[in-house]
Amino acid sequence: MNQTPMNRYQLTRLAKHVGKWALIAIIIVYAVFPFYYAVITSLKPSSELFEVNYWLTSLDFSNYAQIFAQKSFLQAIGNSILIALSVVLIALLLGITASYALGRVRFRGRSTVMLIILGVSMFPQVAVLSGLFEVIRSLNLYNNPGGLILSYTIFTLPFTVWVLTTFMRQLPMELEEAAIMDGATPWETITKVFLPLMWPAMATTGLLAFIAAWNEFLFALTFTLTDSERTVPVAIALISGGSQHELPWGPIMAASVTVTIPLVILVMIFQRRIVSGLTAGAVKG
Amino acid sequence: MTTTLNESVPTDTPSARTRKRGTKVRRQRVRAAWTYLAPMLVALALVAGWPLLRTFYLSLTDASLSDTTGAAFIGFENYLVKDDGVWYGLLADPVWWNSVWNTVYFSVISVSLEVVFGIIVALLLNAEFKGRMLVRAAVLIPWAIPTIVSAKMWAWMLNDQFGIINHLLMGLGLIDAPLAWTADADLSMWAVIMVDVWKTIPFVALLVLAALQMLPKDCYEAAEVDGIHPVKVFFRVTLPLITPALLVAVIFRLLDALRVFDVIYVLTSNSSSTMTMSIYARQQLVEFQDVGYGSAASTMLFLIIALAVVVYLYLGRRQLGVEK
Structure with a gap:
């Protein structure tokens, strides 16, 4: 096993990689979330409407x-x-x-x-x-x-x-x-x-x-x-x-x-x- | 855009070898050109030219919505009139000036935010990674959603009692009590800006992305070889090169922002803290049925936007000229 710590170059590369994917994730969530939230709200029965949920909780049409x-x-x-x-x-x-x-x-x-x-x-x-x-x-x-x-x-x-x-x-x-x-x-x-x-x-x-x-x-x-x-x-x-x-x-x-x-x-x-x-x-x- | 107007048409009369026959063909083509333009010009005159002239004229009358033809000519009284030592009319109405200020405030802040975030998204989409097309499709969603629908979606998320945004912010401990995003006079403008920015980042991002994809690759390779920091490369190389595309994106967005109506009508309706020029004009025209006064507001809106375009084109051309 290579025990030498990652050099600075590798570290910044990793940080850049993580940063890029974090940014992509943020952008996707930001762009899609309002529509997604409208979809899950529309599928709630009126009794559950006023509970805040982040995930689909019911399939009520x-x-x-x-x-x-x-x-x-x-x-x-x-x-x-x-x-x-x-x-x-x-x-x-x-x-x-x-x-x-x-x-x-x-x-x-x-x-x-x-x-x-x-x-x-x-x-x-x-x-x-x-x-x-x-x-x-x-x-x-x-x-x-x-x-x-x-x-x-x-x-x-x-x-x-x-x-x-x-x-x-x-x-x-x-x-x-x-x-x-x-x-x-x-x-x-x-x-x-x-x-x-x-x-x-x-x-x-x-x-x-x-x-x-x-x-x-x-x-x-x-x-x-x-x-x-x-x-x-x-x-x-x-x-x-x-x-x-x-x-x-x-x-x-x-x-x-x-x-x-x-x-x-x-x-x-x-x-x-x-x-x-x-x-x-x-x-x- | 203005440069293209002077650019020659690539396919003119078919070359020199047919020049003799050319004149006859050419005349036929020019006649045909006007024939084919005519329907479009008539349509534009009917829906744009004539209504605009009528709006100008109606602003000088006391027309009401029920009867616009029998209106009396009253000069500039809708704009400004002195009666018993007190000024009346649009230009003396603090509500109008408040809506002008709101519109300018909204436009400058939202367009600035859109440009900054649009560039970030475009730079990201310009990089090679797996699933890029998927991300681009996701980014396009806010653009495709009708403004009314996006305003309703955000109104629900921003709901003071049951909204997910208050829930989230309270969960994170950022706020102690729910905020009345759309009702609070200090917050409602920011709520509107937030929704507008969300909806229009894709447009700016796509225009910037198209410009980024046309950039020459070699200067980036040279910069990388020389070990120049990417941030410096962005400000020294990328930004100057995409400036023309940015100017186009900004003018399109600015014109849209200055006439903003839908998102505000749905989110905050006629509240004075977010009333814009379009909302004001429509309220006078339709709700108060005062076509004369409303037309005066419409005309002022038109003049302000025309002025903005002229100033912008002048500044834009000068800036581009300096860089060249």
Whole structure:
């Protein structure tokens, strides 16, 4: 056996190793614990709700049964799905054509358009609240998913266009040259040449737009009035009990977990895409 | 970002050999470009441009929520007006200035914390270790959780009577009695900052990580050979190199923080110790139905954010210019 004490080099190496894994453990616990705690709270019967436990103590689904028995919660989920999918569809449709123009064609005013898009994406939503309220009411879309689909365009569209333009620029120009030589119109170039290549980028931006629309709160709170037209974030925020001081935490946590699990699964599956989409908008753009 | 705007498009008109045919193709392409931009521009005008102009205009009227079209023009009375020797209006309202201060305080502290912790997480994720992808996925979770849901989760953990945080702190002997995190005026702002920081570290970390992964490996090898302390290497090499990415992350986060609404609405609702500009504006607009006055607050918020962007871009460009 080697009896000589560890030299300083080995000691610092060990300390670094331990330190690194301790830091990793802290970060994981910090990131995941609130969600984990919501899950275990949601699985408690109401009688045990006010005992603090760090581990799963029971598997009681009564909180879930309670929220799924409420028609308004199911309607809210339906509204959220409808709105988020429509928003994604519109953003991608307008985004792909606009990004072709911005990414592949040089024309006067291009930088101005890019600046406008960047400006709109930096907009505080409250700044347009009263004006948008007017627009939505004059289009008869108040308290209607249509109003939210329209208003969500303000934050999904600039972002989608920006990221798709970055991707569009990276495609090799030989492809387009060949298409032009063959006499393809710009529309044919977009649909037949670029669209098949843009699927990964569209999946990424679509996913990010979906998450943004699913999570939006201010417009959803302001432009809807009745329970049947709410989206899930508003529905959860407005769950209330007998008084302000006794919120039904069990059902709130059950609803929170229900609307978050699809997102967590999406993140797990598509983490690489999400990361590339988030950073493409900022680092490369 | 601004540099890219001036960058040339890689695929312009297809090269010199087709220049003669090029002009016709080129004109066709430019026309097509505007055609394809039109729907997007119309959509942005409808949801952003026009509503913004209307907000500016409504701030000069006495509009109420039930009737915005028949409102009378009252000039700058919503902003500032002297009546019987007393100043009234938004700019004379201490509650408004309190919310401006709260917003600035919240933004500066939370963005600073996010940047520091974001860099730490990014440096860690940049190192090679087993299960790195798993850690990255775990770190992404707070980002994906809806703000409302994260606010509710934290509200439950911070609950004064039954919350796990008070339980934990009392168990560790750090506090003697439960703290009212979201109700206590001295603590509620920190509760809000805590939740916001938790939710947005992933975003900053990912942007920094992307920048770290593009750094050249050779200067680190050189530094290691020369036996330079890693901390020194970080401040002398890494930090200057990732500064452009950091500036982008900070501006994105700062703009988000200055318009913060959801997390505060859920955690502390309209409490004055955490009231921000967005909360104030919406309260005037919707709860008090005073569209004119609320629009004035919205317009001020817009101007303050625009000013922040201009100052930031100016300072950022100057700093980058000096380093180059």
